[in-house]
Amino acid sequence: MALQEKAADQRVSQHDVTSLAPVAALLGFDPVQFVKKMETEEQEDRAKMQKGFNSEMRSEAKRLKTFVTYDSFSSWTPQEMAAAGFYFTGIKSGVQCFCCSLVLFCNALKRLPIEDHKEFSPHCEFLLGTDVGNIAKYDIRVKNPESGVRGGKAKYQEEKARLETFQDWPFYAHGTSPRELSAAGFVFTVEFIEAQRV
Ligand SMILES: [Zn+2]
Incomplete structure (x- = not known):
């Protein structure tokens, strides 16, 4: 990098x-x-x-x-x-x-x-506000397990489908391999807000 x-x-x-x-x-x-x-x-x-x-x-x-x-x-x-x-x-x-x-x-x-x-260090990406994975002191991450996986669990029965969810896996998490995670049954749930049509 x-x-x-x-x-x-x-x-x-x-x-x-x-x-x-x-x-x-x-x-x-x-x-x-x-x-x-x-x-x-x-x-x-x-x-x-x-x-x-x-x-x-x-x-x-x-x-x-x-x-x-x-x-x-x-x-x-x-x-x-x-x-x-x-x-x-x-x-x-x-x-x-x-x-x-x-x-x-x-x-x-x-x-x-x-x-x-x-x-x-004017080019520090943390200072520039890039998502570098900083966890602010008051960051509380609440996750609702009901809505955790988009499109339902059935879609991710196959390992290949699970692996594809890791496309936007953040760079600071690269110590953990998406391949190993998907093999173990995990999918990456993107946390940003999505627009939804009602
Ligand atoms: Zn810095």
Whole structure:
């Protein structure tokens, strides 16, 4: 997927060194060098992290839970982080987007997580509102078993017919094979709203 390849070589600079130059004389050491060194280390840490779409972290509630052990000195809240697609990686202060795999280090975050996400990864499909399988915290999926299978069950007695229902099987579910599911008797029930003639 193009999305994942793009994420692999991300260079993100969260630090604004130009604002530090005047401070150098006051501090007695060069903050620009200090920040550059920090940035190099962050880049190395970024390289160690998993790249690409992280299906495991599609759930906002699950992302939120990763912040349980996180000591925050920032203005953002774990709720804002999780809603913006981020989970805590456990490596320094690094948080990562489940969709575009952007890594941010929270000690350098000055704005809301969602704003930095937009700036450093404007093409993230989660931000653009594409269906990437995000499960929002308040998503409650209720299913009525009576109307679950369109056209009735008789239509899907044959495995081939069941397999055909998986045509729109979402990409984030590809870990589960439609072939195995249809062989086991499952059909894919499309969840979007359909127009019905009365
Ligand atoms: Zn993203």
